[in-house]
Amino acid sequence: MAGTVEQQQRMQLIKGERHLFSSSDDAIVMKQILATHAPDGREVEVRPILNLVEDILRRATPTAVMVPQAHELELVEDKAQKYEVTSMLEALAYPIHRISSEITYKCSGGGEAHATALALFQTLSTYTWDAKLVLTLAAFAVTYGGFWLSAQIYTVNPLAKSIAQLKQLPDILEQTDVLKPRFDAINNLIKAMLDVTKCIIEFKELPTEYIPLDSPDINLAMAHIPTAVYWIVRSVLACASQIIALIGLGHEYMSSTTEAWELSSLAHKVANIHGHHDKKISRFYQTLVRLFETIHLDNMKILKALIYSKDDLPLIEGTTKKRVRVDVLRRKIVLLFITDLDITPEELFVLIQIYNDTHQGKVERHYEIVWLPIINLHVSLLPSKETTFDQLSSVMPWYSLQHPALLDKAVVKYIRDVWHFDKKPILVVLDPQGKVVCPNALHMMWIWGSLAFPFTSAREEALWKEETWRLELLIDEIDPTIVEWAREGRHICLYGGEDIDWIRQFTTTMKHITQETRIPIEMVYVGKSNRKEKNKKIISIIAAEKLSSYWEEPAMIWFFWVRIESMWHSKRQHGHTVDTDQIMQEVTQMLSFDGSDEGWAVFSRGLMEIVKSSAKKLLDCLNEFDGWKGNIELVGFVRALENALAPYWTHEHCTRLILPGETGVIKEEVVCAECKKPMDQFVLYRCCNE
Structure with missing residues (x-):
């Protein structure tokens, strides 16, 4: 009888979700949450912590509920060392431990879900919204990662085996068919939580000195952040309750599908929050597509859509290094130099030489180059990267963007999807009306320099007709x-x-x-x-x-x-x-x-x-x-x-042609085992007839 009561109490935290899903009065709930918010001015560098959390959740989350063999265990890269946040983690280790313990206690003893979340927000009252969010996720990652660490290595590690036996993990892992819907639901919810968290972090990382905080779009986004944080905290509690409830509750709990439905419903709500953000990006993306398909009198609509139009001075002029308006490019041929921050010194040196040779001593230039730096949206612009950006911008004699964050997410998506930018620099040419006349003029720039002006595909073809092998x-x-x-x-x-x-x-x-x-x-x-x-x-x-x-x-x-x-x-x-x-x-x-x-x-x-x-x-x-x-x-x-x-020419040969390129198979970044830097990707063509 006592066991049944205890089980009912433990289930209450998860079942309490239904009350809020059936209520339309979220305003009352958010009023209570907002009343707990009393930040003390401390700033937490959340991106490195989120990178660690994401790494833990990715490695812990099973693609199938199974126990890996010893040879499948992989070395974990030390993210803390990589991002040089060891001292910061030392300061936050106790708060994370405290939150983790509170989550475990609340989820073990039962209680109404909203009340539990409210108590957690009171504990986190002095932190900013993004810090509350990431610290809660870090606390959950400790519990979730610990559970799956024991599950993954208990067959090869004696210590893990003893801990797993106390938690009855072997019994749990034997129920693969029964558990699959539940873990699928947890995985989906974790993915939704991380997606929304990244959106909030990206918003927080926007440089306030370049983006007006009083704009309607900014105010609307800021108003939605507390609600998003609340529902992610609720999602964390639901996931933690599922993991904790698995331990010692037996087959009766395992066979229930109700909780999987609860998790799916919660994942749906969190995904809707992320979907709202994605819809805004999608609408802007489609606007860009339509703009480039439309004939314009000049290039202003196109350029202001590409470059953050709400900043009056989004560009840096190459010679004076003063901030200027986009209007300086009106009705000019504009070459968009699109790169990441890993431009080689040789690339930059040669392009500067060509640019200077073309414009030397001329007041009126035939064309203008604008540098659009593309950064990884899932990695914050660390101080070292900020320094790299400033150094590159300082030596460029052409226009450059004031800050990489001034490129909207939809613009970056368009550049990647339509103009096929992927690490290798490209030079997109816009005519005075903003029409793309060459998707990448860098090749003809390297071959003919300024002789290729006005850098259209037609000009490129004409130059080839005049060439011979010499x-x-x-x-x-x-x-x-x-x-x-x-x-x-x-x-x-x-x-x-x-x-x-x-x-x-x-x-x-x-x-x-x-x-x-x-x-x-x-x-x-x-x-x-x-x-x-x-x-x-x-x-x-x-x-x-x-x-x-x-x-x-x-x-x-x-x-x-x-x-x-x-x-x-x-x-x-x-x-x-x-x-x-x-x-x-x-x-x-x-x-x-x-x-x-x-x-x-x-x-x-x-x-x-x-x-x-x-x-x-x-x-x-x-x-x-x-x-x-x-x-x-x-x-x-x-x-x-x-x-x-x-x-000496024979049919016997073995020829290799190696070119930089994208195979389309391996999309993710591959890192060098020696220096830990991203490796260049090449395509190998081989013909051997020996």
Whole structure:
């Protein structure tokens, strides 16, 4: 009899939900909650705590109710160390423990749900709304994580096994079929709670110095926050009650589906709160779509929709660093430079050079660049990132956004979904009426610089029609000295790779050939893409042993390869293939050279004569120099080498083409195991016929 009474008391906390779901008078409830709110001015950095909470709940929440084997256990990354919040967590450890104990006590002893929530709000009275929310979630994560930690490792850890036996976890986990609806409901509710919490945190993180707090939209959002916090606290109590009630209540409780329904109803209410927020984003998103489909007299509607229009001065002018209105861009060609905060120094350096060369000494510019930085909406802009943003903005000679938060969530979604931004920088071109005339002009900017103005897709196609495969296309303005050599009709050899033994053999062989033929050949080492440190080591050896000339500046090597890669992307965007386009064929072969472990070389005389080869074939051919040197007087060195290489071509090959790209399969960020930074994603094309 006593057990039945105790069980009824424990169930009361969950069953008490029905009263509020049937009542329409939420105003009375919220009046009581608001009466407890008396913040003392303390600010809690909630984002790092939320990251920890989300990590715990993600790892604890089962996709299926089952016990993993020992080999399935994974190492947990130390989030506290990552975000440098150890000292803050020390200060909050006791409040979190106290709230966790209070939740456990209230949920174990029974009681009406609203009264329990009200008591919790009284305990949290001195904290801000976002802090109340995150501390409550942290307290729940301790209980929930502890429950599932024991469940996950009790078969492989003796201590966990003893604790699990006291809690009767083996009996609980044997009831997989019965428990599935309940845990599905808990999982759904946890997801809804986290979604709404992130929205509240994102709102709290908006920079108040840039966004007016007296605007109607801000006031409306602030009025909804206490209600959202209240229902998440109620949801936490319901989830905690489910977990605590599982311990020792037996099969009668497990077989009940009523509580699963209660959780589903609560999840529905919390999801509705999040849905309201999402609907606002969706409406704004559709507005953007319609705006870009409409013909306008100028670009103001488009730009003010993209850039936070309620801030009168949302942009920073590049030269004076003063805040200015969007109107300064009226009826101009605008290039939106869209990146994250991890721009490489080489990218920024080269783009600044192109921009300055175009605008040097000119009062009226042909176009304007505006930097739109995209940040991860689920990670706060930590002080280190704020510093990075300020540093980047300070060196940019063009316009930049005053703060990343001035990009609305719907705008970021549009940029990702429609313009396909994903980590790699893009340069979206808007004509004076705000129409997108090129979804990404960065490729033509790298290839032709300001010559590509007005940076339309039609201009890009026209430039390709004028191009031929020649040394000047490869080098352009990267090294004016080499271009001058070519115009003088000199023999030039560009070579690369990272096999220093092959480099020694190749350069030594070439010295013997130049001495014998008395034909001076300017040899320049141009490195390998994405191998900055390796390039430095090889260049130091080349310099010490005086093997050849080289590019010492990393930006030159980077730009050489990024231009070739841009040629490939540009040609591909216009439908050109290896079968139908010679430049596409040559560019693809250059990229395959870079993707291999071998060396390679390109020989040229003047602007038009050009031949290239991979390491082994080239060295084999050069070693047989005596057999074909007689042709040099007839056709010249480059043509003689080209003819001599022909017999070395075979069907046997193994070619690799490695390009930055998105496969569409792995969407989440992959972190380097060594430095913990996000890894770049590449697509590997491979053809082996050996």
